[in-house]
Amino acid sequence: MARKTLRTKLCDLLEIEYPILLAGMGGAANAELAAAVSEAGGLGIIGGMNLSPDELDAEIVKCKKLTGKPFGVDTIAPTNMVDTATVDELRNYIPDEAVDFALKLAGELGIPVPEGTRLGKDGGTGWAAGMTPKQIEVVYDHKVPVFAAALGSPAFMAPEAHARGMKVIGLVGNTRQARKEAEGGVDVIVAQGHEAGGHTGYVATMPLVPMIVDAVSPTPVVAAGGIADGRGLVASLALGACGVWCGTAFLTTHEAGILQEAKDRILNATERDTRVTRVFTGKTCRLLTTQLIERWEKEGPILPFPLPIVLCTSLQDYLSEAGMVDNYFIPAGQISGALNEMKSAKQVVEDMVTEAVRLLEELPAATRA
Numbered sequence: 001m002a003r004k005t006l007r008t009k010l011c012d013l014l015e016i017e018y019p020i021l022l023a024g025m026g027g028a029a030n031a032e033l034a035a036a037v038s039e040a041g042g043l044g045i046i047g048g049m050n051l052s053p054d055e056l057d058a059e060i061v062k063c064k065k066l067t068g069k070p071f072g073v074d075t076i077a078p079t080n081m082v083d084t085a086t087v088d089e090l091r092n093y094i095p096d097e098a099v100d101f102a103l104k105l106a107g108e109l110g111i112p113v114p115e116g117t118r119l120g121k122d123g124g125t126g127w128a129a130g131m132t133p134k135q136i137e138v139v140y141d142h143k144v145p146v147f148a149a150a151l152g153s154p155a156f157m158a159p160e161a162h163a164r165g166m167k168v169i170g171l172v173g174n175t176r177q178a179r180k181e182a183e184g185g186v187d188v189i190v191a192q193g194h195e196a197g198g199h200t201g202y203v204a205t206m207p208l209v210p211m212i213v214d215a216v217s218p219t220p221v222v223a224a225g226g227i228a229d230g231r232g233l234v235a236s237l238a239l240g241a242c243g244v245w246c247g248t249a250f251l252t253t254h255e256a257g258i259l260q261e262a263k264d265r266i267l268n269a270t271e272r273d274t275r276v277t278r279v280f281t282g283k284t285c286r287l288l289t290t291q292l293i294e295r296w297e298k299e300g301p302i303l304p305f306p307l308p309i310v311l312c313t314s315l316q317d318y319l320s321e322a323g324m325v326d327n328y329f330i331p332a333g334q335i336s337g338a339l340n341e342m343k344s345a346k347q348v349v350e351d352m353v354t355e356a357v358r359l360l361e362e363l364p365a366a367t368r369a
C-alpha cells in the first residue's frame, strides 16, 4: 500500500510524518512502544515519570537502538510536592491509619499481603521531589528531541531546551494554564479533556480544544482525551488542533509495557467502566473502576498527592503476585469502550491515518448531500 500523506504544521515542527503523538504514560509507554510509534511516522514518547535517572537512561538508549527517528520523553513537573521528600522520606508521610485501612481492605478483598507488612515500603520513585531535574539532566545528556510534562509547567526549562535544539510540550486541562505555558515559551500545548486516561481535569475535549486554540494562538495545540481513530483525528483538526496525543489507544498494543491481563481488561471495558478518583494519586485520575477503588472512596482516607501512589503501587505488587487483575489500578480513558482488538503500534497509526485521509476526502461530498 502506498504511504498516505497527512501533514500539519506539527509535522514540520517535530520533524515527523504524521501528526500523531504517543502520550507520555508512566509505566506503559516504554522504549519499544515509543520507537514503534516513531518508526510508524508519529512521535513516540517514553513515559519517564516513574523511572529513576539510571532507568530512564537505559530506556532512552534502548529507544535509540530501535529507531533513528525523533522521539520524546515525558515526566511530571509538579510544584506542590512534599518539600523534603526523598522516596524514603515520602513514605514516612503516609499516616499509619491509611496503611491500616489499606491492610484491612486488602484482607477483606483477599489480597495476600504477608503478615507484618507495612504497605508503602516500595515503589513510587518518580514521585519524590527533586526527581524531575535529575530526569531532565538525562534527557539533556542524550539530546532527546522532545521533552513533555504534565502536572505542572515545563516552561522553566524552555530556554535551556531551546538552546539545545529541543522542543518542549506542556499538557494542560484549562485555558489559564495553557496561556501561562505558551507565554512561558512552551512550544506545543496539549489540550487534554476530562475523558482522558490518567490525571485529568474537568473540561471535556470537545469544548476544551477550541478554547485553548483561541487562548494560545499562534502556539500549536494538540488534542488529547478520547482519541483513538481517524474520526477523532479529523475532529481534532476541525477543532483547530494540529495533531493528536493518544494514550489509551496504545495501551492495547503488543508493545505497551503493561500486563496482558490489563490489556484484556481494557479490551473488555465499556465506555462506562472508568471513573475519576483521587484514591490512586491524590489528584483526579481516571482509571478502570474496581471494587477496591469503590470501597476505598467510600470508606478510606484520601491522602494528598503524591502519597497515595506510593501506598497503592505497593498494594499493586501484591495484587500482581496473586494475579488479581480485577483490582489492578489501571489508568485508562473512556475510549477504552471502543477498543476491542490487540494491534501493533504501527497498525494503530496506520489505521488512524487511513481513516482520517478517507474521511477528509469524503467529507466535502457528505456535507453537500
Ligand SMILES: Cc1cc2nc3c(=O)[nH]c(=O)nc-3n(C[C@H](O)[C@H](O)[C@H](O)COP(=O)(O)O)c2cc1C
Pocket (backbone or CB within 6 Å): 023, 024, 025, 026, 028, 047, 048, 049, 074, 075, 076, 149, 150, 151, 171, 192, 195, 196, 197, 198, 199, 224, 225, 226, 227, 245, 246, 247, 248, 249, 330, 331, 332, 333, 334, 335
Ligand atoms: C496508563 C496511563 C498512564 C499515564 N501516565 C502519564 C504520565 O506519566 N505523564 C503524563 O503526562 N500523562 C500521563 N497520562 C495521560 C496521557 O499522557 C494522555 O494525556 C491521556 O492518555 C490522553 O487520553 P486518552 O487516554 O483518552 O488517549 C497517562 C495516561 C494513561 C492511560
